[in-house]
């Protein structure tokens with residue numbers, strides 16, 4: 001198990017280098033496999049990365065793209081992670097990718113779990129997983145001390161779960177059973193507060209610091 005921590009001189013360098021790394025891993029996988037999957041976070045950090053990645057030379061029609069997690073809001077809502085992807089990643093060359101939308105329009109996220117589990121299953125193990133992290137050490141929608149997190153971290157959890165115990169809107173999240181099997185795993189964090197949170201997470205239990213459940217074979221990409 002290797003944890004590699006890469007510190008970049010600035011965010012621009014991080015986004016350019018990480019774009020090459022993610023595109024390279026997808027292309028390498030596609031050389032010997034018919035299809036690949038790319039699972040990415042929402043949030044405020046990755047938009048410039050997605051802009052670069054959308055123009056990368058990848059055989060996108062053979063790539064399934066999905067989110068780590070989604071807020072249960074309409075696809076045009078400002079807090080929709082799908083909105084972020086449609087505007088920044090699923091355009092240009094990457095418009096040809098197959099997008100698996102975690103927001104189904106069902107009234108409640110739990111209603112969508114069986115259909116989503118079925119939609120996701122053919123794309124596991126994930127080829128390339130990119131995670132984000134909040135300053136509270138949550139990743140995907142696995143939040144510290146949330147009632148669903150213990151269940152979502154269990155090895156026999158279903159691949160997706162509804163999360164209702166967080167503020168704002170309900171969410172849907174991939175669980176550790178889907179996320180931890182990824183062939184290539186990366187974490188994107190930026191700013192001094194996230195670096196400090198990442199370091200704090202090392203000594204904590206995954207239920208208190210959910211990112212800790214993914215710190216096995218992972219490359220962490222950080223810039224101020």
Ligand SMILES: O=C(O)C(O)[C@@H](O)[C@H](O)[C@H](O)COP(=O)(O)O
Nearest residue numbers: 041042043044045132133139140
């Ligand atoms: O909230 C989401 O939708 C996520 O997928 C989440 O896990 C995100 O990656 C972190 O909250 C970091 O978000 P920021 O980039 O906004 O700090």
